[in-house]
Amino acid sequence: MTSVVTAGGISVTMRGAVVDEAEPVLARLVSDGVPVRLASGASAAAGAAGRPVPSRAARLWGPDAAAAAERSLGWLELPERSRALPGRLAELAGEARGAGLDRVVLAGTGCAAPAPEVIARTAGVELTVLDGTDPHQARAVLDDDRLARTLVVLADTADPRSAESLRSYGEPEADLVVDAYRRVFERAFERAGITGAELRRRFLVCAVPGSPLAERAGSSGYRLVPADADAAGAFAALGAASLVPAALAGADVARLLDEAAALAATLRQPYDNPALALGAALGSSAQAGRDKLFVADQGSGLAGLGGWVEQLVAGATGKDGKGVLPVVVEGVEAPGFEASGVPRRVLLGRRPDDAGPGREAGLSVTGPLGGQFLLWQYAAAVAGRVLGVDPFGRPDVRESEDNAAALLRSEEGASPTVIARAPALVSGAVEVHGPEELLGGARTLTEALEAVLAAVPERGYLAVMAYLDRWGDPDAGGLRSLLAERGATKRRTPVPVTFGWAPRCLPGPGQYHKGGPPNGVFLQVTGNVVHDVPVPGRPYTLGQLQLAQAFGDMRVLRARGRPAVRLHLRDRVDGPAQLFKALTA
Template identity: 40%
Template sequence: MSGFDVLTRGDVLDAALQARDYLVSCGVPAALAAKDPRLWGRRAVDHGRLGWLDLPFASRGLLDQIEGLVAEIRYTGLDHIVLIGLGAESLAAKAIMAGGPAASRLTVLDGGDTAVLGRALERLDRTLVVLSSKSGVSLEGDAYRRIFSEAFRSLGMSEQEIAGRFLVITDHGSPLHEYAKQSAFRIGLTDPNLPGHFSALSAYGLVPAVLAGADAHTLLDEAATLLPSLSKDDDNPGLLLGAILGGCAQRGADGRPQDKVILHEPPGGGPLSAWITHLLACATGRQGRGLLAFEPPGGPGPIPDAHTLEINPREGPSEADTSVWAPLGAQFLLWQYAAAVAGWLMGVNPFEPAGAVAREIEDDAVTMLRAAGQGPLPDQRPAYVDGDIEIHADFVWPGGVGRADLPMTLEALVEGVPWDGYLSVSSFVTGGFTGREPAPGLARRSGRPVTYGTGPAHLHATGPVHLDGPGTGAFLIVSGDPPADDPLAVEPVAGRPYSLARLRLARAIAETRALRRRGLPVVRLHLRDPVEGARRLSEVAGTAAWA
């Protein structure tokens, strides 16, 4: 695919055309193309925050710079790239590699299932580890780095050889930059002014994918082909997409804001949709506003305050309100431009750093682990226990009952969803449980959309809109004991007094506490038997009647 287009219809079209006319009358396309930061106020945005508009050409120099590294790792047989990172640092690279012939050569570790870590360690002799973060290394990143360092030592490698197996991608002058220098790791530096959620075509998205075998030159060519149209008042797909997103968030059907987007990405969702969800949440989720995207099966059907959008529809008419056609490189630039425009319409600065929420939760988890030592973590006493499922909640159940089981708990959570709200399911359970499984049942029961994913990556990617956005979410956090046959989960991390399973539980508790501090309805279920508990949770969520 070489062309690009955005088509919309119905009530969405009416809202979008009004918003587009307003954008043109205010000179937004020309000002944005000129990287004029005054669009968001005289001091609100630094000029450097708009550097993502230059990346289709500026990143060509980056590709030239890493040619030697690519040749070296190919010569030495390092054909497996492990990428350690959360949010933008991993989602763009995932999208670039998805479905391609070299997809298996990139493994992303974002704090999820230890099974993925186990498979990566099986290819240790062929592995280069990429640590990617705009600031310091995350709690999970530190644990993974230690695990891989110990694994390399077990192969008899020297400290110098181990250092050569790590590449750090970070901002110039960041804490991770200083650590990488002290450790003698390979280092790739990026522009600290570039917002993390606008970095898909920077080193964060491109370098891990190129090392794994992706063709980044074609991606940049695709983005560069789109760039000239983004300065126009007419025939500007980025302007229209931004007008759709921002215009609907201001006024949708029947005058009701449509601040939710149901994404369809044939054949059934994928990494690009996950990256778009992250971008929109981080760009707009603040000051009580925000756009939240959902993937099927998270939608129960037509939703008055949501509009549907299909990415690269296949042949035949699309049933979605909006259709977006573009090759991947152009998709990245198109959505970034649209997110900036939507943020302007919504009255928020889309380039503000989105890491404050993530740091708050991570700092809480770190404090928790240090204070507990070898003892129990806080907030581990359940309100009720139903079989092997612990129920951690602090709200009143329907009918004011003295005890509650799993069906009643889910019923109470659903009843806590506002009429314009949504549900979010985050899984901190190993064994392949992603939160997708109970989503259709919860969507049917609540009549509201459901977003889902594995923690901590899921809430890290969408946290700004949950915690600083409209405040209309209800949350299900699922943690669990490690399976008996998962030694990677229970073995202590080298140099740390905790295992990956304990770290994951601390993260789940910290996520729950952050949501409760903001007065949001949240339930944490802890599965003592993760396999059977996940099966039962999905079964109960899909039952037509819970009571």
């Protein structure tokens, strides 16, 4: 059976068991009035005493989540509310070009960075995105001979409470990553002789008014473009924090908003509503125990969209022991995608009548980027309703952030390497750190990796988190397919394997890792730092911040009883080569 729902430039095709599971859930969503309630947005009504009460939309996820949801529904209004931005951003882009600033660098958090990067890559314009803390990656940007022509956008869509982690340093500030990059770039510009008004011209801040980052912009004289207070993380993809850097880099964000508005006009419909159908499919699949969503791009032309979908869906649904975990793969012929049984398969970009590899996938989604952003946001919110979770909260992300900050504040934290235990195994350029009960006395790197794969329970998954340079260490991304292929040869059922560059992956998949179903096994990859970057005014470097983030997240995983192993590359060239050799032995 095949069902195709098309509206607003978006088409969602469901096939086979997906249709059977989604139809009764879709009927229930319609009978509960979900399309009308959700499309009504976040406007609160006044109670009998004149006090605001949660809107009908905010109450969709239960009374406990209503207050928080009320403050998080602004994403529904962004296709129209953001209409004022393109003109203003065109002026800013013209001013920057007139001043000779033709390279745009976005220094943002893991939540703020994926959407503008997808917009820029899809538009074919250059946007340098620094959302990790690897010092080699940062140094590549700092040592570029275009530094004098660089405009730095500081963007923050994180929970404002995360600023509390830095208050012990004597001042409120944005999160650790944004704070570090502001300081690093200020020092780099000053060393290049760029000071005063010229220094201020090279920064643009996008933050919620009244937030620590916005206050910093005011005290430093940096230009501020207000971010949306009621849309955060991946739900802010059509807001200022995403559109500002993309537009400054040259992307046509007005067209993006037109694409989203075309779909927004259909969201109130009970039927012929592709976003509602996709949400029902995601939620019903997870309810039936099929909570792994293999995602492959098949000619969509939307570069990197799968990674943004992973950030959104995993972070929105992964809590209270429930959730949907996207597994982004390299293509329709990648290891695991064609597997039958537990995983669902999603194609991005294939028309319903296309033939070829992957045509039997349970879900196919086509349409332009602006519509896709709104489609998946709406679907993630609906899936949260089906699963009974608050899609806007990130209750388990904060603990990792606090642990990293605590490590950096501690006496030992100025050099986190001193708290690392002796490795369980050293094989050439690779150290293996992990508990004996998981590694099982492995004597070789191959045995250690096989022990990690063997630890994945039935219907579980393996998550690889690489605290490395995603530009300078791109081969590390090959670990996903090699581990998936190795797992398929050693087990009766394939092992779903995810891969994420950390700390970019922590706000989305990282929430699922701690709050979702407790059936994951975790493999961290860290690397030796050759050329570190000091953070001016702080007692740590970017390399130490990166390691503190890895250790902080590992502590949370192990505290929750999640099996976790860390591989440390003593050499970033020989280490990955040895890992690949061990997996193909």
